Amino acid sequence: MGLLVDGVWHDQGYDTAKSGGRFERSQSQFRDFVTADGRPAEGRERGFKAEPGRYHLYVSLACPWAHRTLIVRALKKLEDAISVSVVHHFMGADGWTFRRGEGGTGDSLHGFDFMRQIYTKADPHYSGRVTVPVLWDKKTESIVSNESSEIIRMLNSAFDAWGDASLDLYPAALRAEIDAINDRVYNDINNGVYKAGFATTQIAYEEAFTALFAALDMVEDRLSRQRYLAGERLTEADWRLFTTLVRFDAVYVGHFKCNLRRIADYPNLSNYLRELYQVPGVAETVDLPHAKAHYYGSHRSINPTGVVPLGPEQDLSAPHNRERLAKAA
Numbered sequence: 001m002g003l004l005v006d007g008v009w010h011d012q013g014y015d016t017a018k019s020g021g022r023f024e025r026s027q028s029q030f031r032d033f034v035t036a037d038g039r040p041a042e043g044r045e046r047g048f049k050a051e052p053g054r055y056h057l058y059v060s061l062a063c064p065w066a067h068r069t070l071i072v073r074a075l076k077k078l079e080d081a082i083s084v085s086v087v088h089h090f091m092g093a094d095g096w097t098f099r100r101g102e103g104g105t106g107d108s109l110h111g112f113d114f115m116r117q118i119y120t121k122a123d124p125h126y127s128g129r130v131t132v133p134v135l136w137d138k139k140t141e142s143i144v145s146n147e148s149s150e151i152i153r154m155l156n157s158a159f160d161a162w163g164d165a166s167l168d169l170y171p172a173a174l175r176a177e178i179d180a181i182n183d184r185v186y187n188d189i190n191n192g193v194y195k196a197g198f199a200t201t202q203i204a205y206e207e208a209f210t211a212l213f214a215a216l217d218m219v220e221d222r223l224s225r226q227r228y229l230a231g232e233r234l235t236e237a238d239w240r241l242f243t244t245l246v247r248f249d250a251v252y253v254g255h256f257k258c259n260l261r262r263i264a265d266y267p268n269l270s271n272y273l274r275e276l277y278q279v280p281g282v283a284e285t286v287d288l289p290h291a292k293a294h295y296y297g298s299h300r301s302i303n304p305t306g307v308v309p310l311g312p313e314q315d316l317s318a319p320h321n322r323e324r325l326a327k328a329a
């Protein structure tokens with residue numbers, strides 16, 4: 001694990017010394033937007049026009065942030081319009097690599113060996129972490145965005161000429177509701193599991209753990225009354241929660257010490273997780289053996305032996321009971 005400083009790679013883990021043992025996620029730095037007409041988004045200088053075949057996603061199948069982009073690409077039926085490369089699951093001293101095999105596809109655009117080369121190609125003086133996902137523009141040979149929450153918004157709305165325009169995961173009428181639930185889910189659940197797992201002091205771990213399970217309890221309660229997080233229809237808020245839920249019992253309970261309860265112990269959350277997993281196109285984006293191999297194998301500060309546990313038993317294809325919450329027409 002490492003980062004770039006002025007374009008030079010340094011093998012360095014997360015520094016929690018200055019923050020009382022707390023894991024603090026750094027801000028994504030490439031924040032442009034693809035738009036349908038190519039005009040720069042508000043407050044941005046560079047404009048990128050949506051065109052089929054022009055953009056490429058770099059993802060890891062292990063990463064919950066990258067997973068969001070794969071799900072929205074599949075749901076919006078953009079597989080032919082936006083190509084993908086998948087990094088290898090092992091993230092060691094070189095960071096993400098394009099080693100082929102075990103799910104890794106190699107870099108089909110440049111034939112690079114390391115993900116960091118994508119960043120230095122876009123900006124030879126880049127300083128920061130080398131993260132996935134990345135939305136790459138083949139035309140200008142640059143990174144449009146390395147922020148998953150913004151990439152999914154682009155996939156949702158900018159490419160409707162080539163995808164499923166009938167699906168809107170961020171409908172105008174629900175935006176305030178979606179933004180509010182996203183905020184809690186991001187801080188306490190999506191990022192919460194990382195804050196628990198990468199904490200290097202007891203107090204930092206306990207803070208994250210307490211907030212995480214309070215938020216899961218809140219979501220469990222909400223999902224006992226309504227089918228989806230923002231009400232009666234599936235939105236991006238659900239997919240953002242899904243990528244953490246689907247990894248929870250297999251990875252976060254053990255590896256990140258998030259072990260007060262499993263998702264399997266929450267009746268509504270576990271049925272909801274199965275419903276989302278069974279939405280056509282989604283199961284193909286989920287690779288739990290790959291995720292386990294990544295987390296347990298790569299984070300040697302947490303799991304020095306790299307041994308990957310074999311369990312748990314899980315059947316995400318089993319029936320769910322969520323139809324009972326559908327509003328009678």
Ligand SMILES: N[C@@H](CCC(=O)N[C@@H](CS)C(=O)NCC(=O)O)C(=O)O
Binds near residue numbers: 001062149
């Ligand atoms: N805010 C970013 C976070 C992406 C992120 O942190 N990805 C992780 C993988 S799960 C990563 O690439 N980490 C590498 C590192 O921190 O060095 C997003 O949502 O796109």
